[in-house]
Amino acid sequence: MSNTLNQLAEVLEARKNAAPDSSYVASLYHKGLNKILEKVGEESVETIIAAKDAAASGDCSDLIHETADLWFHSMVMLAALGQHPQAVLDELERRFGLSGHVEKAARSASN
Numbered sequence: 001m002s003n004t005l006n007q008l009a010e011v012l013e014a015r016k017n018a019a020p021d022s023s024y025v026a027s028l029y030h031k032g033l034n035k036i037l038e039k040v041g042e043e044s045v046e047t048i049i050a051a052k053d054a055a056a057s058g059d060c061s062d063l064i065h066e067t068a069d070l071w072f073h074s075m076v077m078l079a080a081l082g083q084h085p086q087a088v089l090d091e092l093e094r095r096f097g098l099s100g101h102v103e104k105a106a107r108s109a110s111n
């Protein structure tokens, strides 16, 4: 897994023991799951708007920023529910394996 995702997951876990006023993530945990889900929804909408703007302008900088906010808040949601991002990557890898891409890549590498 990406080292950044792994390290961020560790920080998110550690924030569960931090005082609410000591960090943004600790304050989200303190406010509860509904607030975290509200943030995921808000960042989803902002990402969609940024994608529409990027398609119109050709400038994807806001889209990257908003997608990072969305991924981050999704990771906080998973952590709040006791899930590690590796579980999501495992699921994507499983689907990728089912699609036959892994075998195709291995075949083309051996040719």
Ligand SMILES: N=c1c2ncn([C@@H]3O[C@H](COP(=O)(O)OP(=O)(O)OP(=O)(O)O)[C@@H](O)[C@H]3O)c2ncn1[C@@H]1O[C@H](COP(=O)(O)O)[C@@H](O)[C@H]1O
Pocket: 008, 011, 015, 023, 024, 025, 026, 039, 068, 069, 072
């Ligand atoms: N990746 C992020 C990250 N991305 C976005 N954000 C915060 O998410 C918030 C989203 O912005 P908004 O304007 O929507 O939210 P807001 O107005 O501050 O808050 P609301 O009142 O709307 O809930 C901002 O406060 C951003 O700073 C993040 N906060 C933290 N991290 C990572 O999480 C780690 C732990 O963070 P702390 O717990 O704050 O130390 C940090 O080291 C970072 O790596």
